[in-house]
Amino acid sequence: MPRIAGTDIPDNKPVRISLRYIYGIGPSHSDKILKAADIDGQTRANKLTEDQLAQIANIIDGGYIVEGALRRAIGQNIARLRDIRCYRGDRHRRGLPVHGQRTKTNARTRKGRKKTVAGKKGVKGMK
Amino acid sequence: MPRSTKKGPYVDEKLYRKVEKLTQMDRREPIKTWARNCTIVPEFVGHTFLVHNGKIFNNVFVTEDMVGHKLGEFSITRMFRGHTTGTKAQRARGM
Numbered sequence: 001m002p003r004i005a006g007t008d009i010p011d012n013k014p015v016r017i018s019l020r021y022i023y024g025i026g027p028s029h030s031d032k033i034l035k036a037a038d039i040d041g042q043t044r045a046n047k048l049t050e051d052q053l054a055q056i057a058n059i060i061d062g063g064y065i066v067e068g069a070l071r072r073a074i075g076q077n078i079a080r081l082r083d084i085r086c087y088r089g090d091r092h093r094r095g096l097p098v099h100g101q102r103t104k105t106n107a108r109t110r111k112g113r114k115k116t117v118a119g120k121k122g123v124k125g126m127k
Numbered sequence: 128m129p130r131s132t133k134k135g136p137y138v139d140e141k142l143y144r145k146v147e148k149l150t151q152m153d154r155r156e157p158i159k160t161w162a163r164n165c166t167i168v169p170e171f172v173g174h175t176f177l178v179h180n181g182k183i184f185n186n187v188f189v190t191e192d193m194v195g196h197k198l199g200e201f202s203i204t205r206m207f208r209g210h211t212t213g214t215k216a217q218r219a220r221g222m
Contacts, residue, residue, distance in 0.1 A: 086200040
Protein backbone atom coordinates (compact mmCIF):
# COMPACT_ATOMS: atom_id res chain seq x y z
CA MET A 1 0.00 0.00 0.00
CA PRO A 2 1.36 3.41 -0.99
CA ARG A 3 1.98 6.10 1.57
CA ILE A 4 1.45 9.75 0.83
CA ALA A 5 1.52 12.73 3.18
CA GLY A 6 2.61 11.19 6.44
CA THR A 7 0.67 8.24 7.68
CA ASP A 8 -2.07 8.09 5.12
CA ILE A 9 -2.38 4.82 3.25
CA PRO A 10 -4.87 5.01 0.42
CA ASP A 11 -5.71 1.51 -0.82
CA ASN A 12 -6.52 -0.11 -4.16
CA LYS A 13 -9.17 2.29 -5.33
CA PRO A 14 -8.66 4.62 -8.29
CA VAL A 15 -6.10 7.27 -7.24
CA ARG A 16 -8.51 10.13 -7.63
CA ILE A 17 -10.67 8.45 -4.99
CA SER A 18 -7.94 7.20 -2.70
CA LEU A 19 -6.23 10.58 -2.49
CA ARG A 20 -9.34 11.83 -0.75
CA TYR A 21 -8.49 9.69 2.25
CA ILE A 22 -5.93 12.35 3.07
CA TYR A 23 -7.40 14.92 5.45
CA GLY A 24 -7.71 18.18 3.55
CA ILE A 25 -8.01 16.68 0.08
CA GLY A 26 -11.42 16.36 -1.46
CA PRO A 27 -12.71 15.66 -4.95
CA SER A 28 -11.58 18.97 -6.34
CA HIS A 29 -8.06 19.00 -4.87
CA SER A 30 -7.59 15.38 -5.81
CA ASP A 31 -8.31 16.03 -9.48
CA LYS A 32 -6.14 19.14 -9.51
CA ILE A 33 -3.20 17.29 -8.02
CA LEU A 34 -3.48 14.43 -10.50
CA LYS A 35 -3.74 16.85 -13.37
CA ALA A 36 -0.62 18.67 -12.20
CA ALA A 37 1.20 15.33 -11.88
CA ASP A 38 -0.15 14.21 -15.25
CA ILE A 39 -1.45 10.91 -13.90
CA ASP A 40 -4.63 9.22 -15.02
CA GLY A 41 -7.04 9.36 -12.11
CA GLN A 42 -8.45 5.94 -12.95
CA THR A 43 -5.24 4.03 -12.27
CA ARG A 44 -5.40 2.06 -9.07
CA ALA A 45 -3.36 3.49 -6.23
CA ASN A 46 -1.33 0.30 -5.84
CA LYS A 47 -0.40 0.37 -9.55
CA LEU A 48 1.37 3.70 -9.22
CA THR A 49 5.11 3.75 -9.79
CA GLU A 50 7.52 5.08 -7.18
CA ASP A 51 8.14 8.09 -9.39
CA GLN A 52 4.48 8.93 -9.62
CA LEU A 53 4.06 8.62 -5.88
CA ALA A 54 7.00 10.91 -5.27
CA GLN A 55 5.53 13.37 -7.72
CA ILE A 56 2.18 13.41 -5.95
CA ALA A 57 3.87 13.80 -2.59
CA ASN A 58 5.88 16.68 -3.98
CA ILE A 59 2.84 18.52 -5.27
CA ILE A 60 1.02 18.11 -1.98
CA ASP A 61 4.04 19.30 -0.01
CA GLY A 62 4.36 22.42 -2.08
CA GLY A 63 0.96 24.01 -2.05
CA TYR A 64 -1.51 22.02 0.01
CA ILE A 65 -2.03 22.07 3.73
CA VAL A 66 -3.08 18.62 4.82
CA GLU A 67 -3.39 16.38 7.85
CA GLY A 68 -1.78 17.57 11.08
CA ALA A 69 -0.85 20.99 9.77
CA LEU A 70 -4.40 21.60 8.60
CA ARG A 71 -5.92 20.34 11.83
CA ARG A 72 -3.61 22.61 13.76
CA ALA A 73 -4.47 25.59 11.57
CA ILE A 74 -8.18 25.04 12.10
CA GLY A 75 -7.70 24.61 15.83
CA GLN A 76 -5.75 27.84 15.97
CA ASN A 77 -8.43 29.73 14.11
CA ILE A 78 -11.02 28.58 16.60
CA ALA A 79 -8.72 29.31 19.54
CA ARG A 80 -8.27 32.83 18.21
CA LEU A 81 -12.02 33.37 18.10
CA ARG A 82 -12.30 32.12 21.65
CA ASP A 83 -9.49 34.32 22.90
CA ILE A 84 -10.83 37.59 21.62
CA ARG A 85 -14.17 37.02 23.32
CA CYS A 86 -16.25 37.60 20.24
CA TYR A 87 -19.67 36.20 19.51
CA ARG A 88 -18.41 33.38 17.31
CA GLY A 89 -15.84 32.39 19.92
CA ASP A 90 -18.56 32.29 22.51
CA ARG A 91 -20.64 29.94 20.37
CA HIS A 92 -17.65 27.64 20.02
CA ARG A 93 -17.10 27.71 23.74
CA ARG A 94 -20.68 26.81 24.48
CA GLY A 95 -20.88 24.13 21.83
CA LEU A 96 -23.71 25.82 19.99
CA PRO A 97 -24.02 26.45 16.25
CA VAL A 98 -21.84 29.33 15.09
CA HIS A 99 -23.48 30.50 11.88
CA GLY A 100 -26.77 31.78 13.20
CA GLN A 101 -28.83 28.62 12.89
CA ARG A 102 -31.90 28.09 15.02
CA THR A 103 -31.44 26.35 18.33
CA LYS A 104 -35.04 26.05 19.48
CA THR A 105 -35.09 22.75 17.64
CA ASN A 106 -32.42 20.80 15.82
CA ALA A 107 -28.77 21.91 16.12
CA ARG A 108 -28.10 18.39 17.39
CA THR A 109 -24.75 18.07 15.68
CA ARG A 110 -23.36 20.80 17.88
CA LYS A 111 -25.42 20.24 20.98
CA GLY A 112 -24.92 16.49 21.12
CA ARG A 113 -27.53 13.98 22.09
CA LYS A 114 -30.87 15.14 23.38
CA LYS A 115 -31.02 15.89 27.07
CA THR A 116 -34.64 15.43 28.10
CA VAL A 117 -35.85 17.94 30.63
CA ALA A 118 -38.55 16.74 33.02
CA GLY A 119 -41.70 18.82 33.21
CA LYS A 120 -41.17 20.50 29.89
CA LYS A 121 -44.12 20.77 27.52
CA GLY A 122 -44.55 17.58 25.53
CA VAL A 123 -42.71 15.31 27.91
CA LYS A 124 -45.07 12.49 28.81
CA GLY A 125 -45.21 10.29 31.84
CA MET A 126 -44.98 13.17 34.29
CA LYS A 127 -47.51 14.15 36.93
CA MET B 128 -22.38 37.35 0.82
CA PRO B 129 -19.43 39.46 1.92
CA ARG B 130 -19.03 43.09 1.13
CA SER B 131 -17.37 44.01 -2.15
CA THR B 132 -13.63 44.52 -1.71
CA LYS B 133 -13.84 47.47 -4.06
CA LYS B 134 -15.56 49.46 -1.34
CA GLY B 135 -13.14 48.51 1.40
CA PRO B 136 -14.26 47.77 4.93
CA TYR B 137 -17.17 49.67 6.39
CA VAL B 138 -15.90 52.01 9.05
CA ASP B 139 -18.08 54.49 10.85
CA GLU B 140 -16.76 57.89 9.72
CA LYS B 141 -17.44 59.77 12.90
CA LEU B 142 -15.98 57.08 15.09
CA TYR B 143 -12.89 56.86 12.92
CA ARG B 144 -12.30 60.60 13.16
CA LYS B 145 -12.71 60.46 16.89
CA VAL B 146 -10.15 57.68 17.18
CA GLU B 147 -7.69 59.65 15.05
CA LYS B 148 -8.19 62.70 17.21
CA LEU B 149 -7.53 60.76 20.38
CA THR B 150 -4.49 59.07 18.89
CA GLN B 151 -3.06 62.44 17.92
CA MET B 152 -3.54 63.74 21.42
CA ASP B 153 -2.11 60.45 22.67
CA ARG B 154 -5.09 59.87 24.86
CA ARG B 155 -6.72 56.51 25.37
CA GLU B 156 -10.00 57.13 27.13
CA PRO B 157 -12.98 54.90 26.33
CA ILE B 158 -15.11 55.92 23.38
CA LYS B 159 -18.83 55.50 23.80
CA THR B 160 -20.41 54.29 20.60
CA TRP B 161 -23.52 52.80 19.11
CA ALA B 162 -21.75 51.85 15.88
CA ARG B 163 -21.85 48.09 16.35
CA ASN B 164 -21.61 47.54 12.61
CA CYS B 165 -18.31 49.36 12.34
CA THR B 166 -15.36 47.19 11.27
CA ILE B 167 -12.34 47.29 13.55
CA VAL B 168 -9.39 48.70 11.61
CA PRO B 169 -5.73 48.57 12.69
CA GLU B 170 -5.93 52.18 13.86
CA PHE B 171 -8.33 51.12 16.62
CA VAL B 172 -5.85 48.78 18.29
CA GLY B 173 -5.10 49.82 21.83
CA HIS B 174 -8.22 51.92 22.24
CA THR B 175 -11.11 51.06 24.47
CA PHE B 176 -14.66 51.30 23.22
CA LEU B 177 -17.91 51.28 25.07
CA VAL B 178 -20.14 49.42 22.67
CA HIS B 179 -23.88 49.66 23.13
CA ASN B 180 -25.76 46.38 23.22
CA GLY B 181 -29.23 47.90 23.20
CA LYS B 182 -29.25 48.42 26.92
CA ILE B 183 -25.84 49.08 28.34
CA PHE B 184 -22.36 49.90 27.06
CA ASN B 185 -19.93 47.02 27.18
CA ASN B 186 -16.24 47.62 27.61
CA VAL B 187 -14.25 46.44 24.61
CA PHE B 188 -10.49 46.77 24.59
CA VAL B 189 -9.32 46.29 21.02
CA THR B 190 -6.35 44.02 20.45
CA GLU B 191 -4.57 43.19 17.23
CA ASP B 192 -6.44 39.92 16.82
CA MET B 193 -9.76 41.74 16.65
CA VAL B 194 -8.96 43.60 13.45
CA GLY B 195 -11.44 42.74 10.74
CA HIS B 196 -14.25 41.93 13.13
CA LYS B 197 -17.11 44.29 13.87
CA LEU B 198 -17.45 46.11 17.16
CA GLY B 199 -20.81 44.48 17.79
CA GLU B 200 -19.29 41.03 17.89
CA PHE B 201 -17.75 41.88 21.23
CA SER B 202 -20.84 43.25 22.91
CA ILE B 203 -23.44 40.53 23.16
CA THR B 204 -27.08 41.51 22.96
CA ARG B 205 -28.65 38.47 24.55
CA MET B 206 -28.82 37.48 28.13
CA PHE B 207 -29.15 33.85 29.13
CA ARG B 208 -29.32 33.16 32.79
CA GLY B 209 -29.63 29.40 32.43
CA HIS B 210 -32.57 27.09 32.77
CA THR B 211 -34.43 26.50 36.02
CA THR B 212 -33.83 23.26 37.80
CA GLY B 213 -36.53 20.95 39.16
CA THR B 214 -40.18 20.56 38.26
CA LYS B 215 -42.92 23.15 38.43
CA ALA B 216 -44.31 21.63 41.61
CA GLN B 217 -40.96 21.84 43.34
CA ARG B 218 -40.61 25.45 42.37
CA ALA B 219 -44.13 26.27 43.56
CA ARG B 220 -43.33 24.93 46.98
CA GLY B 221 -40.54 27.40 47.12
CA MET B 222 -37.00 26.21 46.86
